[in-house]
Amino acid sequence: MEAFAITGGVLIDGTGKPPIEKSIVVVEGSKIKSVGKEGEIALPDGQGAKVIHAEGQTVLPGLIDSHVHIYTDGESSEFYSLPVNNNHLTLAMKSIPRLKRTLEMGITTLRDGGSGWNWLEVALRDAINRGDIPGPRYFATGYHLTVTGGHGYFLPPWLANISVHPEQSTIHCDGPNEWRRAARLNIYNGTDNVKVVASRDIISPGLATAPQATREELKAAIDEAHKMGKRAIAHAQGPEAIMNAIESGADSIVHGFFMDEECADMMAKKNVYLESTNLYVRMIVDRGAGDLPDWMVQKANECWEDRVRNFKMYLEKGIKISLGSDAGVPYIRQGDNARELSMFVQLGMTPMDAIIAATRTAAEAIGIAHKVGTIEEGKIADIVLIDGCPLENIDLLHDEDKIKMVMKEGKVIITRTPAPESK
Numbered sequence: 001m002e003a004f005a006i007t008g009g010v011l012i013d014g015t016g017k018p019p020i021e022k023s024i025v026v027v028e029g030s031k032i033k034s035v036g037k038e039g040e041i042a043l044p045d046g047q048g049a050k051v052i053h054a055e056g057q058t059v060l061p062g063l064i065d066s067h068v069h070i071y072t073d074g075e076s077s078e079f080y081s082l083p084v085n086n087n088h089l090t091l092a093m094k095s096i097p098r099l100k101r102t103l104e105m106g107i108t109t110l111r112d113g114g115s116g117w118n119w120l121e122v123a124l125r126d127a128i129n130r131g132d133i134p135g136p137r138y139f140a141t142g143y144h145l146t147v148t149g150g151h152g153y154f155l156p157p158w159l160a161n162i163s164v165h166p167e168q169s170t171i172h173c174d175g176p177n178e179w180r181r182a183a184r185l186n187i188y189n190g191t192d193n194v195k196v197v198a199s200r201d202i203i204s205p206g207l208a209t210a211p212q213a214t215r216e217e218l219k220a221a222i223d224e225a226h227k228m229g230k231r232a233i234a235h236a237q238g239p240e241a242i243m244n245a246i247e248s249g250a251d252s253i254v255h256g257f258f259m260d261e262e263c264a265d266m267m268a269k270k271n272v273y274l275e276s277t278n279l280y281v282r283m284i285v286d287r288g289a290g291d292l293p294d295w296m297v298q299k300a301n302e303c304w305e306d307r308v309r310n311f312k313m314y315l316e317k318g319i320k321i322s323l324g325s326d327a328g329v330p331y332i333r334q335g336d337n338a339r340e341l342s343m344f345v346q347l348g349m350t351p352m353d354a355i356i357a358a359t360r361t362a363a364e365a366i367g368i369a370h371k372v373g374t375i376e377e378g379k380i381a382d383i384v385l386i387d388g389c390p391l392e393n394i395d396l397l398h399d400e401d402k403i404k405m406v407m408k409e410g411k412v413i414i415t416r417t418p419a420p421e422s423k
C-alpha cells in the first residue's frame, strides 16, 4: 500500500477547528490514517513511504463545488448558440479537459447542477470512475425540469423540440405527472440528483423572480428523488419561488436571489443549503455591457445590490452555504470554481467560513460528509497544498501557481514546482 506523510504545513482540516501549525497528515492507501502535530503522530514505517514537505504551505481538504455546468465553459454570447454548433457528443468531448483542469485546480469533488444534453454527465462520471479519464469525484444531475418556456431552455420557440432528450440542459414538463415522469427519466438514466426550476432567472428574459413551476409540480419531482435516496436541488429566485421550493422539500436552493427574511429564517430552520452563486452576477456586472443584452446587465446590477445589502443577513440567520460556483455560465471557466470564495469574503464571510463552505458544508449538501470534506482519521485522502495562507488571502485558492499539490483518494494528481528560470 502506498503511504505518505505530509509534514510541516499549517493544517486547516475543514471542520472549523483552529489551524494546526507544524502538522502531520499520514495517508495510507486511499485513506487518511492519522492527523495531528509534529512529534505526536508516528510517521509511516512501511518501506517506500514518502514524505511530502509542506513548510510554508497550508494543508486543506480537497475543495468541493456543489454546483457547476460542465457542458459550457464560460462562453458569453456563444452560450446561447451552443445548440447550433454542438451536439451532446461534441460537448461531452469538450468536457473531458475541463474535468481534468478542475481536478488540477484542487476541486476533488464536483456536483453538476444539471448539464442535460443526453445525460453526458452520467457517461463522464462513469468514465472517471472507471479510470478512463481524469477528473474529480463527479455527481450527475441530468436535465433540469422546467415548465414549457421556463428558465433554462435557451432555444427560441420556433426551434424548440419538446421531446424527452433535446440538445439542451432542460426538459419541458407541465403538471405533476409530467414532473414526476421527468424525475424518473433522469434517475432511470443514472443521475445522482434531481434538479427543478422554480423561477425564472436574471439571465432569462422577463421578471427574474417570477415563480414558474407550481408547488404540486415541484413536490411531485422532489418526492420522486427522495424516494430513490437522491437529493433535490431547486433553482429559485425571489421569495415566492424560494418558499415554493422549500415547502416542496428541496434540499438545496440554487441562487436564492432577492431572498427575504422570512425565506432566510425558513432555510435555516429546515436546514436547506444555499448555493449562492454570486460570482456570475458580479461577472455580468463587470463584463456584460456591450456583450450581453442590456436587460441582463441591468438585472445583474439590481441583483448584486441586493446581495451587498442582504448577504450578511443570510450569515446571521445561520443558513448553511455551500460552494456553488455555477462554473460554465458566462465568464466562469471550469476550474476557476474557488473564485466564488473570494466573492463570499467580499460580501462579508470570514475566510475560515468560506473554506468550510467549500469543504465540510459542500460535502454535507451533496450527502457525502461521512467520506470526504474534512481531513480526519478514516476519511478519503483528498488533500490540497496551498503556497501561503488562504486565511490571509482567499484568492490563493484559485491561483494556479499557488496550488502546489492535489491528491485524490491517496494518489498525487499534480505537483507544481517553480518554472525553471532562463539565464
Ligand SMILES: [Zn+2]
Pocket: 067, 068, 069, 113, 254, 326
Ligand atoms: Zn446553475
